[in-house]
Structure formats: C-alpha cells, structure tokens
Amino acid sequence: MAxxxxxxRCRRCHRDDSPLLRIDSFDRIALADDPADPNCGHYYLxxxxxxxxxxxxxxxxxxxxxxxxxxLREAQKEMDAHLLGKG
Numbered sequence: 001m002a003x004x005x006x007x008x009r010c011r012r013c014h015r016d017d018s019p020l021l022r023i024d025s026f027d028r029i030a031l032a033d034d035p036a037d038p039n040c041g042h043y044y045l046x047x048x049x050x051x052x053x054x055x056x057x058x059x060x061x062x063x064x065x066x067x068x069x070x071x072l073r074e075a076q077k078e079m080d081a082h083l084l085g086k087g
Contacts (some may be wrong), residue, residue, distance in 0.1 A: 010053035017047055018055025020062075025049050027082065029075045032068065039068040043075040045082075 008020050028046050032039045047065040052058070069075040 008051060010058055011060055013056040015055050018053050020051040020053055022049050023052045027079055027080060029079060042068045042070050043072050044068055045075050045078055058064040
C-alpha cells in the first residue's frame with residue numbers, strides 16, 4: 001500500500017527531505033477530457049500553485065482547487081469575477 005503524504009514530493013529528485021516551497025500561484029481554465037472523469041467535456045477553473053524544490057530547484061505545478069463548469073463561458077465569467085474581486 002502506498003504511503004500517504006501531507007506534502008507533495010519533487011518529481012525530479014524524489015527527495016523527501018527537501019520541502020517544496022510555494023513561489024507563485026495562478027488560475028487557469030482546463031478542459032476535462034478524461035473519459036473516466038464524471039465531468040468529461042466540461043471545463044475546470046483551477047487554482048494552481050507553482051512549487052520549487054529546495055534541494056534541486058525544480059519547479060512544478062500543484063493544483064489546489066478544481067471547480068467544474070458546464071460551458072467555457074461560465075468558467076471565463078467566474079475567472080473574470082475572481083480576478084476583479086467580485087467572486
């Protein structure tokens with residue numbers, strides 16, 4: 001059985017002793033195109049952290065929140081409202 005971790009692990013060096021640090025964040029819209037996903041064909045508004053390994057300096061993304069929307073227009077409207085401080 002795989003061990004559950006509280007913190008993500010670097011995908012390059014795989015070291016557990018070097019914590020990943022949050023260095024940036026952004027929002028994006030992504031299409032759910034995995035047939036196994038119940039929201040396949042819908043759009044996700046994703047809140048993403050850019051993480052940097054303190055050991056090797058590798059940067060990677062970590063999705064912290066995914067909210068599904070049926071149409072691209074709905075996702076764009078929600079993202080715009082969030083960016084303008086209305087959401």
